[in-house]
Amino acid sequence: MSLGLLGLGAFLWALKSGQFDDLDGAAHRILFDDDAPTAPAPSEPRHVAERS
Template identity: 75%
Template structure:
């Protein structure tokens, strides 16, 4: 029963830290351009044009 005194605050701390990390990533613009990376993979930028 005393283990609950340790586990409940630990679970709350982990949940709040995950929420804080998500809000930080949301504010820093991590989710602004979801399609850009998908299209950038398909672009062939390293091919040189023949003259």
């Protein structure tokens, strides 16, 4: 009985906090590339990295 009430409470909390508002957003977002590609981080010279 207590586990059922705990599950119901968690479900109601999830509804109130907006967990189920956008079910398709992540599925559609993965299909599109970013507008600006990110540049790779510049690599350190080998002699600088060995001193650390």
